[in-house]
Amino acid sequence: MENQNNIGETSTNQIIKQVINYWLDRNKAVTNFINKYPDDVYYKEVASNRSRAIYLFGHLIAVNDGMLPMFGLGEKIFPEYEAIFLSAPDKSVADLPSLSELKKSWEKLNATLAEHFNKMTANEWLDRHMSVSVEDFKREPLRNKLNVLINRTNHQSYHWGQMMLLNP
């Protein structure tokens, strides 16, 4: 091995930074995609009888927004999205927010999360999230905030893959 890293606090912070960087990178990919075509394209289904791209986009905002309370960082910014993009499947709610409104929500949420993430210490990332009890966390210490971010990044990749099937 050419490079002997110093394994310790520095490497812990570095890996956390890598996980956050990848999250930011995936956000950018979705942002680029959602700004690529005229708005009406995103009102199409990504596959026959499946969700529309605009619904998946709103779904990502609603799920990612949940990290704020889950990480003890405050309330959701868009609690009204829950009924539209989480509890209900696409085409069951008459009026979705417009694409331009969702784009603004996406930007605001990403900026808010990024600001919090940049301030969080390694200890905070490795501490339990608010959906796991103190007792359960003692038994399962991997149920920490960093794990949620890894999960949410992959959740975003999952739906972004679906949105990319859109036929403009």
Place this chain on the structure above:
Amino acid sequence: MENQNNIGETSTNQIIKQVINYWLDRNKAVTNFINKYPDDVYYKEVASNRSRAIYLFGHLIAVNDGMLPMFGLGEKIFPEYEAIFLSAPDKSVADLPSLSELKKSWEKLNATLAEHFNKMTANEWLDRHMSVSVEDFKREPLRNKLNVLINRTNHQSYHWGQMMLLNP
């Protein structure tokens, strides 16, 4: 904070374990999905005029197989998949391996990678991968093996999301 983690070597090893665990978990999700329906279902396109599920499955094997040489762990197990699932889009190569053959390759590759991953030290994970030069790595130390695994996990989530659109 109820839990003050000890940030250092232990936390570095723990986070690496979390990243590997998530990778293993996503493998399991794909394995469950690919064994869910009769074989002929996977020969359908995931969306109109898009790749068939069997092609995406082979594509995942071909891409994940590339981690062996990239991590300096040996040659690819299935180098012949490159021409079929990487260089060529779906429906351009006449004969794909059968689904049962691909399932065996998938299992063999996952077992091989898991065995290597379990033995790798934190220093190895944070060292450069073989596609980045020593010089470039000095400037960009985040281009390490762990970053590749984070990337490949998300790549898998991306295509798994597409496969899940399959209408059985």
